[in-house]
Amino acid sequence: MNSQPNFWFRYASPQAFYGLAGRLWPGFAVIATLLGAWGLWLGLFVAPVDFQQGQAYRIIFVHVPASWMSMVIYLAMAFWALLGLTFNTRLSGMMSRALAPTGALFAFLSLWTGALWGKPMWGAWWVWDARLTSELILFFLYLGFIGLTSAIEEPRRSDKAGALLALVGAINVPIIYFSVRWWNTLHQGASVSVTQGSSMAQTMLSAMLLMALSFWMYAIAVALYRVRTLILERERHTHWVTELLSAKETAA
Amino acid sequence: MIWNSVSEFWAMGGYGDYVWGSFGVTALFMALEVAQVRYERQQTLQRLRLMQEAQTAALDLPA
Numbered sequence: 001m002n003s004q005p006n007f008w009f010r011y012a013s014p015q016a017f018y019g020l021a022g023r024l025w026p027g028f029a030v031i032a033t034l035l036g037a038w039g040l041w042l043g044l045f046v047a048p049v050d051f052q053q054g055q056a057y058r059i060i061f062v063h064v065p066a067s068w069m070s071m072v073i074y075l076a077m078a079f080w081a082l083l084g085l086t087f088n089t090r091l092s093g094m095m096s097r098a099l100a101p102t103g104a105l106f107a108f109l110s111l112w113t114g115a116l117w118g119k120p121m122w123g124a125w126w127v128w129d130a131r132l133t134s135e136l137i138l139f140f141l142y143l144g145f146i147g148l149t150s151a152i153e154e155p156r157r158s159d160k161a162g163a164l165l166a167l168v169g170a171i172n173v174p175i176i177y178f179s180v181r182w183w184n185t186l187h188q189g190a191s192v193s194v195t196q197g198s199s200m201a202q203t204m205l206s207a208m209l210l211m212a213l214s215f216w217m218y219a220i221a222v223a224l225y226r227v228r229t230l231i232l233e234r235e236r237h238t239h240w241v242t243e244l245l246s247a248k249e250t251a252a
Numbered sequence: 253m254i255w256n257s258v259s260e261f262w263a264m265g266g267y268g269d270y271v272w273g274s275f276g277v278t279a280l281f282m283a284l285e286v287a288q289v290r291y292e293r294q295q296t297l298q299r300l301r302l303m304q305e306a307q308t309a310a311l312d313l314p315a
Contacts, residue, residue, distance in 0.1 A: 044261075048254060055265035059274045067277065105285055113274040120270050218282065223290055227294045236300050245301050 012089050014231045015240050025224040032217035048202045052181030059117040060204070063192065064085055064213035067110040069219055070138055071173050072102035076172035077145070083161035093159025094234065096166055098227035102219050104142035110135055122186055131187035132178035134172060141169040155234060 011017050043061035050057035065108035077096045084092030114132065115125040126132065145165050180189050191200055191208070200208070235241045255261040264271040 045254065049265065054267060056267035056270055058264065058271050062274050062278045102285065105281055109278050109281060110304055112277055116274045178309045222285060225293070226289050229289070229296050231294055232300060236303070241300070242304060245297070245304055 012091055014091055014094070014235055015238070016090055018228055018231045021224040021228050025221045025228075028217045028221035028224065030072060032214050032221055035210050035214035035217060039207050039214055042203055042210060043207035046140075047207050048201065050107060050204075056120050057119065057204075059113055060191070061207055061211050063110065063113040064108045064133060064208055065119055065215040066113060067135065068212055069215045070103055070107035070110050070135070071176060072216070073099050073106060073219055074141070074166075074173055075170065077103065077166045078173075081166035084159055085163050085167070089230075091236070093155070093162065094227050094230045095223070096145075096159070096162055098223045098230055099219075100142055100145050100149075101226070102222050104139065104146065106215070106219070107135065107139035107142055111139060118186075129185040129187060130183040131176065131185050134176040134179050137172055138169075141165070141172060145169070149189050 011020050039061065043058060047058070049055055055244070077099045080092045080095040083089060084096070111132075114135075119125050145162055149158050149162040150163055152161055179185060180187050191205075194198070232241055232244075262268055262272075
C-alpha cells in the first residue's frame with residue numbers, strides 16, 4: 001500500500017491544509033532567520049571587497065536573491081493556477097493569492113536594489129533595457145493579478161480569471177531570465193550559471209546562495225501564514241471554521 | 253574580519269548610501285509584510301467571530 005496519493009488528496013482539502021500550514025510555517029520562519037543571519041555574516045563581514053566594484057557589489061546579496069524569488073514565486077503562482085484550472089481544486093486559487101503579495105514585494109525589491117546598484121556602477125538609476133523592463137513588467141503582472149482577483153467578488157470566477165492572468169504572464173519569466181543573453185543589455189550576465197558554473201569567489205557565492213535560501217524559506221513561511229487567513233475567510237460558513245472560532249473564543 | 257573600524261563598516265568604501273539603502277529597505281519591507289499578515293489574520297478572526305455572534309443572537313438560540 002502506497003500512502004503517497006492519499007497524502008496529496010488529504011491535504012488538497014482546505015481544512016486539512018489549514019492545519020498542515022499552521023504546523024509548518026514556524027519551522028520555515030526559523031530556518032529563514034538562521035540562514036539569513038548566516039548569509040548576512042558571510043556577506044557583510046567575511047566576503048572580501050570586489051576588485052572592480054568596490055564595496056558596492058555587496059548589494060548583490062539582496063538584489064540577486066530578491067530577483068530570483070520574484071521569478072520563482074511567479075512560477076509557483078502559475079503552477080497553482082494550472083492545477084486549479086485543470087483539477088478545479090479550491091485550494092489552488094487560495095495558494096496563488098497567498099503568493100502574489102510576496103512576489104510583488106520581491107519584484108519591487110529587485111527593482112529598488114537594482115536602481116541603487118545601477119546608480120554608482122552605470123551612472124543611472126534606470127535604463128530601458130531588456131532585463132530591467134521585463135522585471136518591471138513582472139512587477140506590474142503581480143499588481144494586475146492582485147487587482148483583478150480582488151475586483152471579482154465571486155471566489156470561483158475570481159480564481160479562474162487570476163489563474164488565466166498568472167498563466168499567460170508566466171511567458172515573461174523566461175524572457176527575464178534569458179534577456180541578458182538574447183539582447184545586448186547594460187545588465188551584467190548571470191553570476192551563477194548551470195552550464196558554466198560560477199564566476200564569483202567562493203565566500204561571495206556562499207553568502208548569496210544562503211541569502212537566496214533564506215528568502216525562499218521566508219516566502220514559504222509568509223505564504224503559508226497568509227493562506228490560512230484566506231482559508232478561514234473562504235470557509236467561514238463551514239462547520240469546522242465555526243467550531244474553530246468558538247473554540248478560540250473560550251480559550252482566549 | 254575584513255573591517256578595521258565600525259565607521260569603515262558603515263561607510264562601505266563610500267557606497268554606504270547605496271548598500272544600506274538596499275539592505276535597509278529590504279529588511280524594512282520584509283518586516284512590514286510580516287506585520288501585515290499578522291494584522292490581517294487578527295482582523296479576520298475578529299470579524300468572523302463578530303459575524304458568528306450576530307448570527308447566533310439573531311437565531312436566539314437557547315444557551
